[in-house]
Amino acid sequence: MLYLSIAALVAVLLLFVWIGLRSRGNEALDDFVTARNSQSSWAIGLSFLASGMGGWILFAPPEVGVLVGPLGLAGYALGAALPFAVFALCGPAIRRRLPEGRSIGEFAQHCYGGGVRRWVGLISLLYMACFLIAELTAIGAITAMLSDINGNLVVIGVAVTTLIYTAWGGLRASMTTDRWQGWLLIALLLLVGGVAVDRLPSIEPNTALPGIPASAALSVALTLIIAVTAANLFHQGYWQRLWAAQDATALGRGAAIGGIATVLVVAVVGGLGILTLMSGADIGSPPIPFFAMLRDAPGWLALPALLLAITLVASSVDTLQNAIVSLAVTEKQGLSLSAARWFTLLLMIPVVLIALQGMSVLRLFLIADLLCATAVVPVLLGLWSRMSPLAAIAGSLAGLLGAILPGWLETGSALQGAVLASFPNTVPTLPPFVGALVASTVVSVLCALLLSARQPQTAR
Numbered sequence: 001m002l003y004l005s006i007a008a009l010v011a012v013l014l015l016f017v018w019i020g021l022r023s024r025g026n027e028a029l030d031d032f033v034t035a036r037n038s039q040s041s042w043a044i045g046l047s048f049l050a051s052g053m054g055g056w057i058l059f060a061p062p063e064v065g066v067l068v069g070p071l072g073l074a075g076y077a078l079g080a081a082l083p084f085a086v087f088a089l090c091g092p093a094i095r096r097r098l099p100e101g102r103s104i105g106e107f108a109q110h111c112y113g114g115g116v117r118r119w120v121g122l123i124s125l126l127y128m129a130c131f132l133i134a135e136l137t138a139i140g141a142i143t144a145m146l147s148d149i150n151g152n153l154v155v156i157g158v159a160v161t162t163l164i165y166t167a168w169g170g171l172r173a174s175m176t177t178d179r180w181q182g183w184l185l186i187a188l189l190l191l192v193g194g195v196a197v198d199r200l201p202s203i204e205p206n207t208a209l210p211g212i213p214a215s216a217a218l219s220v221a222l223t224l225i226i227a228v229t230a231a232n233l234f235h236q237g238y239w240q241r242l243w244a245a246q247d248a249t250a251l252g253r254g255a256a257i258g259g260i261a262t263v264l265v266v267a268v269v270g271g272l273g274i275l276t277l278m279s280g281a282d283i284g285s286p287p288i289p290f291f292a293m294l295r296d297a298p299g300w301l302a303l304p305a306l307l308l309a310i311t312l313v314a315s316s317v318d319t320l321q322n323a324i325v326s327l328a329v330t331e332k333q334g335l336s337l338s339a340a341r342w343f344t345l346l347l348m349i350p351v352v353l354i355a356l357q358g359m360s361v362l363r364l365f366l367i368a369d370l371l372c373a374t375a376v377v378p379v380l381l382g383l384w385s386r387m388s389p390l391a392a393i394a395g396s397l398a399g400l401l402g403a404i405l406p407g408w409l410e411t412g413s414a415l416q417g418a419v420l421a422s423f424p425n426t427v428p429t430l431p432p433f434v435g436a437l438v439a440s441t442v443v444s445v446l447c448a449l450l451l452s453a454r455q456p457q458t459a460r
Contacts, residue, residue, distance in 0.1 A: 005147045005303055009154065012307055013161040016177050016314055020165025023176035029337045032170035033326040034102050035244040039175060044245050044254025046182035047175045048084055049261045051237050051319035053185060053312050054131070055138030061266050062273025062289040068220045069211020070274070075221025077266040079228030081259035083238060086229070086380070088255035092248035093383050103330040104239045104379070111382025112389040119396065121331055123375055124234040125324065127368045129351070131235075132320040134365060136355035139313040145291055146306045152356050158310065159352045162318040167344040171240055171326070174318045181315035182261075188308035189265065193272050196297040200279040207278045223430040226437060227366070230373040233380070237323035321348065366423040373436040374399025378444045386452040387444070395444030402439025406431030 030036060039047070065073040094101070098110050104124055109117035139158055140151035165173045211217055232238060245251035273289030281296065283289040294305055325344045378395035381387045408417030421432040 001299075001303075002148050005149060005306065008303055008307060009149070009157070009310060012310055013157055013314070016181070016318075017161050017165050019180055020169050020173035020177045020318070023165075023169050023173045029329065029340065030100075030102070031172070032337055032340065033322070033329050034240055035171040035175060037243070037246055038172070039241070039244045039250065039254075040246060041250040041253035041257065043175060043179060044241055044250060045257025045261065047178040047241055047319075048238070048254060048258025049265070050178035050182040050185065050315035051174070051241075052080060052232070052235075052258070052262055052316070053265060054135045054316035055142060055309055055313045056134065057266060057269050057312065058142065058290045058309060059138065059288065061270030062276075063287050064220070064224070065270035065274040066210050066277045066283060066287050066289050067212070068217050069209060071211065071214065071217040072220045072224065073267065073270040073274070075224040076228065076270065077263045078221075079225040080232070080266050081262045082225065082229040083232035083235070084255040084259035084262070086233060087238060087242055088252045088259075090380060090383060091242045091245075091251045091255070094242060095248060095251075097383070101243060102240070103236055103327055104234060105327060106330050107239075107382065108379055111379075111387065112392045116379075116389055116392050116396075118331075120234070120375060120379060121327060123368075123371050124236050124327060127231050127234050127372055128236060128320050128324055128327075130365050130368045132317060132324070132351050133354050135313045135316050135320070136352065137358060139309060140355065140358060142291075142309040143306065145288075146294070146302045146309070154310075155355050156352060158314055158317060159348050159355075162314055162321060163344060163348055166318045166321045166325075167341045171244060171322050174237075174322045175241075175244065177318060178315055181311050185308060185311045185315065186261075186265070188304055188311065189268065192294075192301060192305045192308055193268060195301050196293045197272060197275055199297045200276060200281060200293065201296075203275070203278045210274060210277050219430045220428065223428045223433055226373060226430075226433040227369040227428060230376045230433075230437075231369040233376050234372045235323065236327045237319040240323060240326055363423050366428055370403055370421060370423075370432055370436060373433050374403060374440055377437060377441045381444055381448070384448065386448045388448060388451050391444050391447035391451060394447045395440045398443035399436040399440030402435035402437075403432040404435075405439070406435050 061073060061076050064076050094107060098107055101107060101110070105117045105121040108120040136155050136159060140155045143149050143151040143154040165177065241254075242251060245254060269290065272293055276289040276293040277283055281292050283292040294301060321344055324347055325340050328343055329340050375396045378392040378399070382392065403421045404414065404417040406417070407420030408414050411417060411420070423429065
């Protein structure tokens with residue numbers, strides 16, 4: 001079984017390399033990072049699905065489902081899909097404003113100038129680096145749980161194979177593999193979930209759904225919606241697809257396809273965790289219900305489950321690799337295509353070294369999510385004619401203060417408020433996110449209105 005598993009993993013990874021290498025565009029740097037105006041609505045939709053999914057869906061949605069209940073799971077699914085709705089609504093205007101754009105940083109510069117651009121670029125880079133490390137860490141842990149293969153070898157294997165085709169083919173290679181990976185992950189999820197659920201013990205008719213009180217569940221759901229939505233709006237991989245779409249119609253339809261598919265996938269995976277708990281199976285501590293579900297399943301099902309994990313991780317890793325390179329290219333003017341490829345290679349060295357440590361990055365993820373929440377509204381308000389760089393900067397600073405303020409008011413200490421906003425227990429809490437969003441929105445809008453009201457007087 002060991003050799004069969006190794007052969008299957010190698011075959012799948014080589015398949016992705018073959019698909020990616022055949023999808024190379026021209027030698028232009030712009031095509032490498034944007035594949036501008038080339039992708040249909042289905043290509044965009046499947047790419048949104050595959051690039052947003054990852055090994056995290058085998059851990060987080062099932063755990064939220066069993067600990068918080070269906071309401072928390074619904075919040076997670078909605079949060080994962082809402083960024084696509086934002087791109088569908090705002091994307092056409094962004095494309096009109098910046099037809100030759102390539103990144104969230106360029107959009108920030110177009111609206112506000114270089115200072116805001118550097119801050120936005122830093123937040124985006126931090127978030128994507130956390131995501132990349134988490135995905136590679138996850139596949140190492142999943143491999144160890146489902147097989148006798150050394151997880152570190154798979155971490156290196158995924159990093160190297162995705163690096164080969166993203167460094168060579170750029171965004172076109174990533175999006176072409178996304179289409180295959182999207183269909184493959186749906187098929188494998190249906191196979192693994194269907195067989196595993198069929199082997200679970202029968203659920204008694206009077207078994208209650210898991211969960212916590214409705215008010216607490218709603219708080220967690222809102223936290224997840226805000227955190228996941230805000231963070232994903234700083235995902236440069238999603239911004240690339242905004243310009244890769246053939247036109248605004250393809251972007252809108254693709255966002256709808258990706259959003260609906262994402263909600264369904266997250267709901268199905270989380271629902272499998274809930275069914276596992278309700279069947280009476282031991283889900284472990286900390287709970288890993290998806291993998292507990294496989295415990296009583298046929299032994300052969302471990303291999304499709306491992307292939308599902310590989311597909312999930314590869315689809316997000318290749319997107320993140322190309323997205324980080326795209327961000328670097330747009331931040332460093334004059335960077336050549338050859339230099340961009342070398343940058344892709346070099347950035348993976350520290351990422352892989354950190355991933356091999358098997359560290360938990362949940363707290364870092366939450367901090368990165370909160371940073372995104374402090375700036376997301378000021379950035380998107382750049383589409384409003386009254387916004388100014390000063391209003392955006394003031395709003396972002398107010399967002400930072402708003403994140404700390406709930407803990408400050410609760411404890412009477414600004415320092416303790418900052419500590420609470422760093423999620424010391426690695427538990428997502430609502431007040432810092434609400435504080436960040438409300439403060440950044442209110443201050444941005446008030447500053448914009450006041451400054452625009454004074455502008456005519458200054459001109460006279």
